[in-house]
Amino acid sequence: MKPMGALPAEFAAQSGMLTIAGTAAEAWAAETPVFVYDMGIVAARANRFRAAFPDVDLHYAIKANPLPTLLERIAPLVDGLDVASGGELEKALAVKPAGAISFAGPGKRDGELIGAIRSGATLNVESEGEAERALRLGEELGVAPRLAVRVNPDVELRGSGMKMGGRPSPFGVDAARAAALVRRVVADGADWRGFHIYAGSQALDAGAIVETQAATLALAARLADEAGEAPPLVNLGGGFGVPYFAGDASLDVERVGAALGEALAQRPAVLREARFAIELGRWLVAEAGVYLTRVVDRKESQGETFLVTDGGLNHQLAASGNFGTVVRRNYPLALARDVTGEGRETVSVVGPLCTPLDRLGDRVGLPPAEVGDVIAVFLAGAYGASASPAGFLGHPPALEVVAG
Numbered sequence: 148m149k150p151m152g153a154l155p156a157e158f159a160a161q162s163g164m165l166t167i168a169g170t171a172a173e174a175w176a177a178e179t180p181v182f183v184y185d186m187g188i189v190a191a192r193a194n195r196f197r198a199a200f201p202d203v204d205l206h207y208a209i210k211a212n213p214l215p216t217l218l219e220r221i222a223p224l225v226d227g228l229d230v231a232s233g234g235e236l237e238k239a240l241a242v243k244p245a246g247a248i249s250f251a252g253p254g255k256r257d258g259e260l261i262g263a264i265r266s267g268a269t270l271n272v273e274s275e276g277e278a279e280r281a282l283r284l285g286e287e288l289g290v291a292p293r294l295a296v297r298v299n300p301d302v303e304l305r306g307s308g309m310k311m312g313g314r315p316s317p318f319g320v321d322a323a324r325a326a327a328l329v330r331r332v333v334a335d336g337a338d339w340r341g342f343h344i345y346a347g348s349q350a351l352d353a354g355a356i357v358e359t360q361a362a363t364l365a366l367a368a369r370l371a372d373e374a375g376e377a378p379p380l381v382n383l384g385g386g387f388g389v390p391y392f393a394g395d396a397s398l399d400v401e402r403v404g405a406a407l408g409e410a411l412a413q414r415p416a417v418l419r420e421a422r423f424a425i426e427l428g429r430w431l432v433a434e435a436g437v438y439l440t441r442v443v444d445r446k447e448s449q450g451e452t453f454l455v456t457d458g459g460l461n462h463q464l465a466a467s468g469n470f471g472t473v474v475r476r477n478y479p480l481a482l483a484r485d486v487t488g489e490g491r492e493t494v495s496v497v498g499p500l501c502t503p504l505d506r507l508g509d510r511v512g513l514p515p516a517e518v519g520d521v522i523a524v525f526l527a528g529a530y531g532a533s534a535s536p537a538g539f540l541g542h543p544p545a546l547e548v549v550a551g
């Protein structure tokens with residue numbers, strides 16, 4: 148038997164039939180496969196952030212889960228939405244005013260730049276070339292573009308699953324050239340919104356995040372001094388992780404908040420008037436999502452038991468270990484009708500795709516399951532449906548339901 152991650156606390160406290168937002172999993176699973184997102188859990192995460200970071204804006208990075216009905220519900224809980232494509236910009240504009248939206252990401256096409264400039268969303272420019280195009284398009288449109296400079300920081304987030312700083316990068320302008328770019332966009336009449344500095348993702352070590360935030364704050368102050376301009380906003384990045392795997396412990400956000408509060412209280416004069424934001428994706432939504440899939444076949448092969456389900460990596464790629472992980476480890480899974488039941492049987496849970504990659508659980512311990520039973524895959528609220536190859540093998544897409 149191989150270990151799997153722990154169920155999120157809200158589900159680990161249950162017994163018998165799994166319930167999601169107060170309703171039995173079996174009822175949610177009338178049609179499978181289905182993702183169910185419990186908005187009560189999302190709201191609890193947002194409240195926890197507010198309590199820990201009273202003076203910092205909360206942004207939601209919508210690529211974690213861009214489902215329009217979820218965006219409608221999350222928009223009032225956050226101060227801003229961060230998008231990374233023209234498509235995401237459209238979705239964000241449907242639920243939030245343009246002044247609360249910022250658009251990052253390399254390779255923005257002219258049409259995307261125009262969409263942002265026309266609407267009044269902030270463009271986080273990723274290069275000098277992109278800034279020049281935005282300025283030229285703004286001139287053509289007769290609108291001063293709102294531009295923030297994304298900085299490729301010379302710090303990286305220690306222990307993060309995805310490092311995005313401290314190295315050559317398609318993201319952001321190297322710190323050494325960022326001040327010059329700020330002076331340039333201000334001189335050319337842009338509405339300069341400040342800095343965006345993102346150093347990594349999926350960090351569970353509070354100490355590492357504290358260190359990175361302190362370095363980010365110092366970098367923003369140094370660049371602002373060098374540019375001779377005080378930034379209206381400093382987006383400090385995010386990187387708050389969630390515990391996917393056995394042995395992972397939840398991030399101590401209260402510790403991070405206390406340290407950032409102290410650092411902000413002592414911030415350099417050039418940042419005195421600035422607002423600060425933290426942009427979070429998975430930390431807000433991952434634990435709220437459960438992917439429910441039904442057992443279609445139960446088979447034995449050379450001493451191993453397989454539960455073959457109607458859902459797989461075409462919907463929930465990350466649980467198969469093929470989305471940004473080097474070593475495959477098991478996400479938390481459960482038999483829905485006995486959610487915290489003892490793992491008396493060792494089984495592999497596989498999907499219907501004709502590839503050995505399609506494995507949701509590798510030799511996990513579950514209570515004995517039969518054909519027709521529902522298997523729940525947890526941590527499915529972020530980088531699930533929208534980050535999986537839904538067209539691969541031609542099965543129907545999963546349903547997605549917002550609950551609570």
Ligand SMILES: *Cc1c(COP(=O)(O)O)cnc(C)c1O
Pocket residue numbers: 208210211229251345348349385386387426427428429430529
């Ligand atoms: C992907 C991304 C995020 C969200 O990352 P999470 O790990 O889901 O919190 C935030 N900001 C930027 C710039 C990103 O690219």
